[in-house]
Amino acid sequence: MSEHVLPKKLYFVIFASLIVLTAITTGAAFIDLGPFNTVVALVIAVCKASLVVLFFMHLKYQTGMTRVVILAALLWLAVLIGITMSDVFTRHWTEKGAPWQHSSAILPGEPTGSTVLQLQDRG
Amino acid sequence: MGLRRLTLADGHDSAALVAHQFDDFEQQTQADTFGMWLFLATEVLFFGGLFCGYALYRNLYFEAFTAGSHLLKIKYGASYTVLLICSSLTMALGVRSAQLRRQTALTVYVVLTWIMGFAFVYVKLRYEWYGDYLEGLVPGLNFAPRGESLDMIHHFHATVPHVGLFFIFYFVMTGVHALHMVIGLGLLTTLLIFAKQGKVTKGNFLWVELVGLYWHFVDIVWIFLFPLLYLIGGRYV
Numbered sequence: 001m002s003e004h005v006l007p008k009k010l011y012f013v014i015f016a017s018l019i020v021l022t023a024i025t026t027g028a029a030f031i032d033l034g035p036f037n038t039v040v041a042l043v044i045a046v047c048k049a050s051l052v053v054l055f056f057m058h059l060k061y062q063t064g065m066t067r068v069v070i071l072a073a074l075l076w077l078a079v080l081i082g083i084t085m086s087d088v089f090t091r092h093w094t095e096k097g098a099p100w101q102h103s104s105a106i107l108p109g110e111p112t113g114s115t116v117l118q119l120q121d122r123g
Numbered sequence: 124m125g126l127r128r129l130t131l132a133d134g135h136d137s138a139a140l141v142a143h144q145f146d147d148f149e150q151q152t153q154a155d156t157f158g159m160w161l162f163l164a165t166e167v168l169f170f171g172g173l174f175c176g177y178a179l180y181r182n183l184y185f186e187a188f189t190a191g192s193h194l195l196k197i198k199y200g201a202s203y204t205v206l207l208i209c210s211s212l213t214m215a216l217g218v219r220s221a222q223l224r225r226q227t228a229l230t231v232y233v234v235l236t237w238i239m240g241f242a243f244v245y246v247k248l249r250y251e252w253y254g255d256y257l258e259g260l261v262p263g264l265n266f267a268p269r270g271e272s273l274d275m276i277h278h279f280h281a282t283v284p285h286v287g288l289f290f291i292f293y294f295v296m297t298g299v300h301a302l303h304m305v306i307g308l309g310l311l312t313t314l315l316i317f318a319k320q321g322k323v324t325k326g327n328f329l330w331v332e333l334v335g336l337y338w339h340f341v342d343i344v345w346i347f348l349f350p351l352l353y354l355i356g357g358r359y360v
Contacts, residue, residue: 005222015212022204022349026197029354037357041350049343056215056339058332063153066160073164077171084175089182 004061014055021048140327152329159333163340170344173299177292177351184288190279191289192355194260194272199251200353203243203345210239211342214335221331226324229331233318236338237311244304247297261294262287293352300348303341310334 025044033040054060059070145151181188217232252261259267266287268276276286314334317323323331 005219008216008219011212011215011219015208018208018211019205022201022208025350025354026201029197029350029358032357038355041354045347045350048346052211052339052343052346056211056342057336062156062160065153065157069157069160069164073167076168080168080171081175081178084179085182088179 004058006055006058010055014051017051018048021051155329155333156336159336163336166340170296170299173292173296174347174351177296180288180292181355184281184285186279187276187281187285188289188355190276190281191286191293192353193275193279193358194258194268194286195293195353196251196254197353197358199246200349203247204349206239206243207342207345210236210243211339213239214338218328218331218335221318221323221328224324224328226318226321229318229323230315233311233315233331237308237315240304240308240311240338244301244308247301252294255290260290262291266290296348296352300341300344303344307334307338307341310337 021044025041028040028044029037031037053070059066141148141151145154213232213235217229217236220226220228220232255261256264258272259265259269260272266283268283268286273283276283311334314323314331317330
């Protein structure tokens, strides 16, 4: 078994990048970018996480097996979030909704004046 | 930056470190590492459920979540992030020391990591959460925003119960994260004992690498929690 011993300098470069990105994301929150505030914050978070995974967690030097595990985790995460969102935020696309949408118990909130969930009314 | 390769055979009896179910040391190392990554994949989905619920309700009650975020102190969130990044650096350097079999350096780095991890948990409980409690922001205990907090909620045209929903997400997500930190502190303590006994430097250093993977993962969770909870929708109001 061979282990890759990375040079110390690399760890400090990654560390500095993470600190700089933290400063940028904190600073960006104080500038009005409209909906892009969230986009910027998430893009920076993904960059930071990638740096940690690739270098601190040595993914760059791991076997293909480890990559498959990470891809599987991300895929299932995408399924979890993607399908939940595509369900909830397309419910108002149909005029009356499917029978299983006729329940105010699905989501809490103010009465919408209709038995069908009118998500767009809430902004 | 050139890579140096280190083999276990460097003056060590590798056969003694291989459990009987494995053919050789390399197979054992790969199996152990694979197991840890698999565990972390389940952790991604564990936190993923919380992030999914958060994303859903944030979209439904955007004003309330923005108002709730403004009630959090950004100085805490930012300091935690810096603290965790520093502890990730010392952890990574600790793993490197274990690879190079430098016992003193390993001990120093693990102790530094432990101190920063402990500082994270201590400041969160003693100052941030206790402060939230004094301001009446803990759902289930005393959720009744008043004064400036209430003004902030009105400023965003949000309702108090919906802001309460934000705080439930806030306390559950940061709480589960803090629990992971406490478990990590336990792992680091074990590591320290092993290092003192020379089990790491004379034996299998993979232990350090696996604890490091866990520690970095917990850091990554915070990297997402910080912008989502503290910076949501901008802080320019």
